[in-house]
Amino acid sequence: MSTAMPPLRPANGHAATLPAEKRDDIVVDCHIRELYYGSFKAVRDTEIPIRKNSITAFIGPSGCGKSTVLRCLNRMNDLVRGFRFEGHVRYRGRDIYAHGIDPVAVRRFIGMVFQQPNPFATSIFNNVAFGLRLNGFKGDRADKVEKALRAAALWDEVKDKLNKSGLSLSGGQQQRLCIARAIATEPEVLLMDEPCSALDPIATRRIEELMTELSQKFTIAIVTHNLQQAQRVADYTGFLYVDTTQGGRTGYLVEFNHSKHLFEDPQHPHTQQYIRGEFS
Amino acid sequence: MATNVVERNLAGVEDPFAGVDFSHLERSLRRPRTLIDALLNLATAALTMLALVPLFSVVVMLLWRGGKRLSIAALTSLPPGPLEAGGGFGNAIVGTTVMVAVAILFSVPFGILTAVYLAQSNNKVAEVVRFCAKLLTGFPSILAGVFAYGAVVLATGGFSSLAGAVALSVLMLPTVILTSEDAIRMVPSRMKEAAIGMGATTAQTVWMVLLPTAIPGILTGVMLAVARAAGETAPLIFTALFSNYWLWQHGQMKLMQPTASLAVLIYNFAGMPFKNQVELAWAAALVLVLMVLCANLAGQALSARQVQR
Amino acid sequence: MSSAAPVAEFPTSSPLFDARAGEVTQAPSRGQRIFDAVFRKTCHTFAWLTILLVGFIVARITAAAIPAIHTLGLGFVTGRVWDANAGTYGILAQIWGTIYTSVLALMLGSIFGVAAAIFLSEGFLSAAVFGALKKFNLHLKPVTLRLPDQLERLLKELIELLAAIPSVVYGLWGIFVVIPLIRPWCNWLHAQMGWVPFFSTDLSGPGVLPAVLVLAIMILPTVTAISRDALVSVPPKIRMAAYGLGATRWESLFAVILPAASRGIFGGIVLAFGRALGETMALAMLVGNSNQIKLSLFSPANTLAALLANNFPEAGPKEVGILMYAALVLLAITLVVNVAGAFILHRAALMQSE
CATH class of the missing domain: 1.20.5 (Single alpha-helices involved in coiled-coils or other helix-helix interfaces)
Structure with missing residues (x-):
């Protein structure tokens, strides 16, 4: 097969911006040199290492390309016409944009939760079992579904109505259903694209707690426009900003650090201004 | 300027509206523009109602003349010969059903697979295919018959229900393609994104998400196509021709024999000088219209279940 | 793996x-x-x-x-005589019949179809029903609140139902209802005004007029559906502008709304013309199958589609080729009309989206 992968080796340290830390626990090593949609340069010079069992948040003003960067990590951008990419994204040391890599396979190991809750128009059970069927899982589906729903803190609310349509749930429940659907197959990495932006504060709180719990098992990358959320849940935070000097609106990474350092002691003036709320 | 006018109004010095007769605000048919408006309203109402008169006339005639002759015997017997009493059109009901069913077998898989391609692509090929499908919708039904005559009757050496089914499927195909494409495109793109984001292959996305979600809309299109095909006569006259016998003979299906259909039976019997045949034509028309209406209603009921974007 | x-x-x-x-x-x-x-x-x-x-x-x-x-050769298209025994084949009479019946049916069907489209898209009916209910102070009762809209939808579905009835049923209805109904009137017209070319013969049974009437009914739903879409998609702000200036409903319709929707309506009429040209059964049953070129509405005529329907079942190998030639002519005519209609509608949609 063309996708036969080389044996596992430590990622070679493109993404090392943090001092005194092991580099071999980097699961996804993202290095975007340039990213275009057609002739529009959307992102440049963004290097983000995503570490095992941690939560990495991408923050920045709207239009800075943080969702675009996230969607690069499991090749969702392949669906966009005119998408072109310079650089590499290494998942466990293998470049997922290398020739011969199947994006479908990549997405099975790097799952995704979207901004809008997007359950399928089928029962709650079938929604969660979707990934199991996708992967041709032969074992006890009911058991896996229950575990995923428990992990997504949704089991108690839906255990009596697993045959009801997923669309009948409330917005917060739908989003937790989508999380359950994403984790049921136990991917290694979970990408979350503003998972709480369509939810009320209580539902948001529950999802945040959930993320913290899930980070024991999964590696999570999250895009958020909510600074407090990044501060509350993320171990690492990257700040992206828009560069308008060359005429376009090109996003780039300004600063990446432990959340604690980034929020308490931002180095770059842009980051300082953004955290102080001087622009959005 | 403006403030000046207001001030003077308030002061009562000069009121520009002083001479206006405000009784004109009342609606009056004496004024020409109001009268013309009302007359045109009436005219469109009358024209619309007049357009519906034929519908009521057809329905009344079908129920009256067709209902009179309709019986179990008429539904289950073979067509009568000239000057023969009794008889019916059982074989024609079977023939229409079988030909439409075979046409569904041809056109539905063909149409849905094409629609899947169209719904996923926005390239030149898709545009040409869509254009061809639209051309086929406006294609005279008799030319579908001419095509089936040339492609099947001449090739197999005889009139057959297979040739009739081929002609009908050519007529059904564009409806199936265009409505299925619409139904698949109506599936919210975030559902498709969710499936792809989990690592579904294209085929898995189509089979596990797009088609199950779009199925009510697709079935609506199929039922509309069935309704159209069941009532078609022109493509059958010289492909399936007609037969006075059952399609099912001596324990086997005679798919390669001339076959009766309700539509052709109505056409043949309507032109005959015999009272019995004309009565049977009306009864067969009633049955045919009921079949077509059932297909239409089923389609509409299904379309109500389509998931909205 | x-x-x-x-x-x-x-x-x-x-x-x-x-x-x-x-x-x-x-x-x-x-x-x-x-x-x-x-x-x-x-x-x-x-x-x-x-x-x-x-x-x-x-x-x-x-x-x-x-x-x-x-x-x-091309003599086929210009020849007026179709005589299988003499070996003379010409389809000018059929082409004439096809176009003549279609044009007449189109005129009739468009008037009714566009009127119905206006009636169904401009809220006339629901306004009238609402007004009538208000007279009896019933307009806000739970049962009657939705009545105006329901009636309008019912009417729209009834018009669509016209398209659902198979053409052979219309043919049957034409033979046994329309022809007996109009025959006395037609013959009276012929007797009184026989000098007018359109009334120059009497109606002895099948003929152009019954065929045209039935054909008009059959294309009316197409005209109505497409015209209604065009009228409904006129942007509300254009309507509001006209009403806001104090125009009556019909003044704004003629001055603003119909011009804005005209391309869509015209495209619908052209597509309906394509339908009429290709329609077979109702014509084969009602037009009389007589190869002549006359202006009279009451004389029998023939069309290309009816020619095919009548001659194919018993055609020998030589005649099949000739009929295929006739089918090709029909194909060419309908293709041109349909492509033109689709093109006009496509342009109308582009104008609308700009």
Whole structure:
């Protein structure tokens, strides 16, 4: 097969911006040199290492390309016409944009939760079992579904109505259903694209707690426009900003650090201004 | 300027509206523009109602003349010969059903697979295919018959229900393609994104998400196509021709024999000088219209279940 | 499959998840990959087959017509006589009949169809019903609140129902209802005003007028549906502007709304013309199948589609070729009209979206 992968080796340290830390626990090593949609340069010079069992948040003003960067990590951008990419994204040391890599396979190991809750128009059970069927899982589906729903803190609310349509749930429940659907197959990495932006504060709180719990098992990358959320849940935070000097609106990474350092002691003036709320 | 006018109004010095007769605000048919408006309203109402008169006339005639002759015997017997009493059109009901069913077998898989391609692509090929499908919708039904005559009757050496089914499927195909494409495109793109984001292959996305979600809309299109095909006569006259016998003979299906259909039976019997045949034509028309209406209603009921974007 | 195997083990385990990483999640299996590739290829193939089918239909009819085209040439299209015994074949009378009946039916069907479209799209009916209910102070009762809209929808569905009735049923209805009904009136007109070319013969049974009446009914739903779409898609702000200036409903309709929707309505009428040209059964049953070129509305005539329907079942090999030639002429005429209609509607949609 063309996708036969080389044996596992430590990622070679493109993404090392943090001092005194092991580099071999980097699961996804993202290095975007340039990213275009057609002739529009959307992102440049963004290097983000995503570490095992941690939560990495991408923050920045709207239009800075943080969702675009996230969607690069499991090749969702392949669906966009005119998408072109310079650089590499290494998942466990293998470049997922290398020739011969199947994006479908990549997405099975790097799952995704979207901004809008997007359950399928089928029962709650079938929604969660979707990934199991996708992967041709032969074992006890009911058991896996229950575990995923428990992990997504949704089991108690839906255990009596697993045959009801997923669309009948409330917005917060739908989003937790989508999380359950994403984790049921136990991917290694979970990408979350503003998972709480369509939810009320209580539902948001529950999802945040959930993320913290899930980070024991999964590696999570999250895009958020909510600074407090990044501060509350993320171990690492990257700040992206828009560069308008060359005429376009090109996003780039300004600063990446432990959340604690980034929020308490931002180095770059842009980051300082953004955290102080001087622009959005 | 403006403030000046207001001030003077308030002061009562000069009121520009002083001479206006405000009784004109009342609606009056004496004024020409109001009268013309009302007359045109009436005219469109009358024209619309007049357009519906034929519908009521057809329905009344079908129920009256067709209902009179309709019986179990008429539904289950073979067509009568000239000057023969009794008889019916059982074989024609079977023939229409079988030909439409075979046409569904041809056109539905063909149409849905094409629609899947169209719904996923926005390239030149898709545009040409869509254009061809639209051309086929406006294609005279008799030319579908001419095509089936040339492609099947001449090739197999005889009139057959297979040739009739081929002609009908050519007529059904564009409806199936265009409505299925619409139904698949109506599936919210975030559902498709969710499936792809989990690592579904294209085929898995189509089979596990797009088609199950779009199925009510697709079935609506199929039922509309069935309704159209069941009532078609022109493509059958010289492909399936007609037969006075059952399609099912001596324990086997005679798919390669001339076959009766309700539509052709109505056409043949309507032109005959015999009272019995004309009565049977009306009864067969009633049955045919009921079949077509059932297909239409089923389609509409299904379309109500389509998931909205 | 080596590529489908788990990528690596890692030691983390939480009480909720006991599986190793990669135990559930797999790269697509060989079967899934093959099915995906085959399925995509199949869809692509069928899309191409649709194009090929249209090409094949045209090619099949053309190929079958070629011998006749060679022997008869263009004289076929200009000849007025169709006499199989004498071996003379010309379809000018049929072409004339096809276009004459279609144009007349189109005039009649468009007047009624566009009127119905205006009536159904401008809220006349619901306004009238609401007004009537208000007179009796019933307009806000739960039962009657929705009545105006329901009535309008019912009327729209009834018009659509006109299209659902098979043409052979219209033919049957034409023979036994329309012809007996109009015959005395037509013959009276002929007796009184026989000098007018349109009334120069009497109606002895089947003829142009009954065929035109039935054809008009059959194309009316097409005109109504497309015109209604065009009227409904006129932007509300244009309407508001006219009403806001104090125009009456019809003043704004004539001055603003109809001009804005005119392309869509015209496209619908052209498509309906295509339908009328290709319609077979109602004409074969009602037009009289007589090859003559006359202006009279009451004389029998013939159309291309009716010619095909009547002659194909008993045609010998030589005649089949000639009929295929006639079918090719019909195909060419309808193709031109349909492409023109589709093109006009396409342009109308583009104008609308700008």
